[in-house]
Amino acid sequence: MKLGKLLLAIAAAGMLAACSDEARPPGRHVVLILLDTARAERFGSYDPSRQTSPNLDALAARGAVFLNHFSQATDTRSALPRLLYSRHFTPPLFPLSARVPYSDPADLFRRHDAEAISLPAVMAAHGYHTAMISAHTWLKQGTPFAREFAETHDLSEELDLEPGFPHPRAEAVLDFTLDWLERHRERDLFLYLHLMDTHAPRYFEDDAAALFEGDAERWRGTAGHDLDTTDPLGSEERAVLDAIYDGSVRYTDRHLGRLFDRYRRWEALDRTLIALTSDHGEHLLERPGELGHGGPWYDRVARVPLIVSYPDRLHQSLRATATSELVDVAPTLLGLLDLRLPREKAFDGVDLLSAAAAGRTTAVGQQALRTGSFKVLFEDPDEVILAPEPPDPTTLRGRLYDLVSDPGETIDLWGDRPEWLAQGLDRYRERLMAPWARYRATRTDRQPESAFAIAARHFRTDRPIPTVAERSGPAARGGWILSDHWRDSYLQSLPGARPLGIEIEIPDGRYELTAALSGGCSMAVAGDEPRRLERATDARPAVYGEIEIRGRAFRATLAPTDRAAPCSLNYLGFRPDGAAAEDAERDERLRTLGYIN
Secondary structure, three states: OOHHHHHHHHHHHHHHHHHHHHHOOOOOEEEEEEEOOOOHHHOOOOOOOOOOOHHHHHHHHOOEEEEEEEOOOOOHHHHHHHHHHOOOOOOOOOOOOOOOEEOOHHHHHOOOOOOOOOHHHHHHHOOOEEEEEEOOOOOOOOOOOHHHOOEEEEHHHHOOOOOOOOOOOHHHHHHHHHHHHHHHOOOOEEEEEEEOOOOOOOEOOHHHHHHOOOOHHHHOOOEHHHOOOOOOOOHHHHHHHHHHHHHHHHHHHHHHHHHHHHHHHOOOOOOOEEEEEOOOOOEEOOOOOOEEOOOOOOHHHHEOOEEEEOOOOOOOOEEEEEEEEHHHHHHHHHHHHOOOOOOOOOOOOOOOOOHHHOOOOOEEEOOEEEOOOEEEEEOOOHHHHOOOOOOOHHHOOEEEEEOOOOOOOOOOOOOOOHHHHHHHHHHHHHHHHHHHHHHHOOOOOOOOOOOEEEEHHHOEEOOOOOEHHHOOOHHHOOOEEEEEOOOOEEEEEOOOOOOEEEEEOOOOEEEEEEEEEEOOEEEEEOOOOOEEEOOOOOOOOEEEEEEEEOOOOEEEEEEEOOOOOOOEEEEEEEEEOOOOOOOHHHHHHHHHOOOOO
């Protein structure tokens, strides 16, 4: 055969193969998309005045939008396990790092109860290939979260990162995802896709400029965290911050549109179940100084989107006004697929398209409850709130808001509306007593497999320590003070401070001990001589060395070494024997994301 004819034959064969490939229908596909740090009202499906999400809005117009959807938590570590397992209480997610403190040291001794099962495990039991493609550096192979999937891709490790970003951006993530789907299209798939572009750091880029009515060039390249957070924003800075955040939504939506277009090209969009939600929202300086997430369960960090598209089963659009929660996502997806849980397994959530969810007006979060008219935020731990005998409401601490007259949650009514407090306590206990008892019964003394940290606010001390707010009182003259703020917790010595004994409940085993501190400090772990600790020049924690814990208790004595330089301890890090060593590049990504100092 002559060369020209041979090339024509090869080209024809290639076209036939391409046509055959296009005609090949995909298998059953379920795609669960999580946009990290996404606020519901920033999407057009929730606020039609927002020009941020045309692709998702088009998807939502043929599906279901849950207008009052709430995460149970305000941080990734606590929210994602609730999504994955549909459990109100579950061991938190942690990033294999001795620099990210646990929110509750008791979680070191928790495990999943016998009835718990993850959504990907259920999907696998029904013949789906389960995969996670993630831009979040926490969701790496070796974590309990990743082990729930048959296939895991931590793209923060697999792809090159753009300067200034600690995560791969949506464009690169969707490039990878579309290529992966092409190679797996004939399989029955459950894909969890985690995108990070709505999480800080966020910059004033082209999408922000398109939404901004002022001089866009003046602000180009500005990061949201560059703005002065100490005073209320001026009108232009407010507009800049909004444009930066909304621009991140618009950028992400554009690249998700490529995913939806691929399913349209395959003529499979109607029979593909696609759900989108978030782990938590974000403060955008509506409260002075509050830029970020975590902390109390305010609506701005609790209310998140939930959009579900599956036209083959959802035959008409739905805008659901009943209250829904993150734990409801898994049972709702299974309900749409007509899939059942394995025998003797259970979810805490409900199918949002069933009668069980109709008319619901109450949502619960971490030490919090929200009704249609009020919200109560408890400051006491669940050990107190959910004790077998109900606590006296007048002995509790917290905040109370009238959501009708004060939707911004600015006027604390704690003490002014005792009937709301009593009602909120009763409802919280009614919803969570059984899940809490089940979780508390799952104690394990096994040493953790990965590194962790414990913040100073969780240390038990050999004498009462006043808080920073009490510093001017007599108790703070000499000795130590404690900052117990959720975002910035530390123990600090004052002039004339005596050595301080500290204790933390930790599973038995051998660990490498590190300490995040400043100033002149020495530490003596029980049985050791005091060691002077110095923080490294690159701001990495000071290394104490190898220790062994017996009797499930870490005990040490902390002392200042220099009267002119107070000893300040932020957290202690523990790396079990055999756990992966710290990764400097990964730590830098965690620092840029705001998880470590």
